[in-house]
Amino acid sequence: MTAPDDTLLLIEDLTVSYGAVEAVRGIDLTVRRGEIVTLLGANGAGKSSTLNAIVGLAPRKARRMEFSGSDLQGVPPETVVRRGLTLVPEGRRVFSSLTVDENLMLGGAKHATRGDPAAVKADMLERFPILAERLHQNAGSLSGGEQQMLAIARALMSSPDLLLLDEPSLGLAPQVVDQIFDLIGSLRERGLTILLVEQNVAQSLEIADRGYVLANGRIELQGSAEELRASPEIQDAYLGA
Template identity: 50%
Template sequence: MMLEVNNLEVYYGAIRALHGVSFQVEKGEIVTLIGANGAGKSTTMRTISGLIRPKAGEVVFQGQRIDNVPAHKIVRLGISHVPEGRMIFPNLTVYENLLMGAYTRQDKGEISASLEMVMERFPRLRERQKQLAGTLSGGEQQMVAMGRGLMSKPQLLILDEPSMGLSPLLVEEIFAIIQDINRQGTTILLVEQNAFMALQVAHRAYVLETGRIVISGSAAEVQSNPQVRSAYLGEVG
């Protein structure tokens, strides 16, 4: 098992955000976590990547417990987190943003090879590599964020709301890229409000409501669940 999240309890002050959240991600999978705003999706991702410390429970990656490991060391272990809202460096160029993703790496030849791989996957970034990232469109900024995440050569890529604010055409493009990244060998944990698209690309899915996992199964099983169809896929009756 690549990632095991066991009985996570997370608080913001006196408010409990996660109530015993547990799930697993196997090597080679795309696993999606869906739910409404405020359900605890981003809190879960931030806890896995070391940005938040849980009050109870554990996070195990490749057999090693990491819930007390600093975030920068978690990156070195092989987890890369592309956060909600992209969080790129607007006053740096596209090229400089991408290089920031490789800060844990030393081999200049391998870094150059990774840069070339990212440019091939996102041709628009090659065209705009000298442009300030803050001047890009929302879709291009998402590509920068994803490309930066790939620059650390992660075994597990965490994507938090990659389609947020994008046009339907760009959403389809981003999800096609997610599938391609997975086919090339990277395991993906996907948090996404666009439940329909997430369930189209995922192997397995978990539904999070008010800090609790309430439904889980294969993506097809979750997509066919009447509660999911009503609450997240816009179907009535």
């Protein structure tokens, strides 16, 4: 695979195995700077395993795995974050017994070389005013949508170049889902590159530039968001057409 000059993430022949079970079976994908790329597919398709493998949280093998021109293979998760690649995991996973403020500062504590944590936190509180209002509350007292915003803000405290989002709308009320997708779009407008895993196919394709569809650990379809929306397979399986 020859990558365009603006490629930020390049993966060739990625396999993720848990014992004898292959969750991801030799996939190729790229993410270019400034894009939103979405990974679509049913539960168990291999989407979360792909994101976890990229950041070093899942057992992985690949012919090639590069971020910003540097090899990711064998790189531990904390080093991946320092290089500018951060994951917001499925289920939010905020530290419930810590305050919003403490969660944010933990997000930036180990990565000050990528920016001043205090300045980044001030930007987060301006971008997420509800978090400023809840700054000294325990994260466990927040609503699901507020916890999702905190999880995203905590990831952004490391000033990433590429943000991986795993099911950010999962379990949220429709109105809050709209807010989360508006937020994702606004992050791209500010220059952030995003790789998005979502089961909300319609809204994902509204904000994405390109997408990949996974099934049984393999990429079955790929193309621009417009091409995927027009695909009979996508319409039949996900869009109710």
